[in-house]
Amino acid sequence: MGDYLSRVKGQRVLLVDLDPQGQLGKCLGVDVGAVRKTALDMLLDVVVGEETNPALPVVKARHPLLDLIPANKSLALFPQEVAAHRGEEYFYLREALEQAHDYDFILFDAPPSFGTITLNILLAANEILMPVPLTYLALDGAAELTRTVEMVRSRFGHPALRISLVVPTFARRTKLAAEILEKLRQHFPKQISRTVLGYSVLIDQAQSLAKTIFEHAPRSPAARWISAIGEELLERDPAEGHG
DSSP, X not given: OHHHHHHTTOOOXXXXXXXXXXXXXXXXXXXXXXXXXXXXXXXXXXXXXXXXXXXXXXXXXXXXXXXXXXXXXXXXXXXXXXXXXXXXXXXXXXHHGGGOOSOSEEEEEOOSSOXXXXXXXXXXXXXXXXEEESSHHHHHHHHHHHHHHHHHHHHTTXXXXXXXXXXXXXXXXXXXXXHHHHHHHHHOTTXXXXXXXXXXXXXXXXXXXXXXXXXXXXXXXXXXXXXXXXXXXXXXXXXXXXX
């Protein structure tokens, strides 16, 4: 998505990888194990507070309008560092990115499980793009995220947070997939995307080559799917409520 917004739409985009697996950087050809500073350093600069307005650990991607703050497995240490230095506070990411004024979009890649890092993301973000595979277990995950968003909105005083777009993925021509898609449309009538993503081996190939789909196969159906989702995201009214 970040590559589409920068490469096709001409937007300045900052990608912030907050998954210790570091897969976002790997897909952009970054050796995440060798980078000098990562998202962990960015967060710890705020936690420890030893530097005033420290520079963001930005790595330039191949497109001039696309920047990356990479992550690697060291990010898994963040909850322990928070507990050791400051206790349970959850606005570190928002504070760290206060100086990121030069971007049209800041996109976060979140870890798969809920915890300190995910809560920091939810308190720094205003919109959530939620991909949902067309499986029953994924429906449970979507419902859980909805409850989490409501908790963050109320308990942590962040009413601007909303699920902006729900994107069905891994669509198959089966009765089960059709039933799950209909349930998504019932539960998320305002947020469900018009575009439904199928499976494309070209995306796997692109990732294996450390390329985006727009670098590897820009005229493929997969690239058209991502482009369509990007357009739908740009169409969304920022003031539109969720639910």
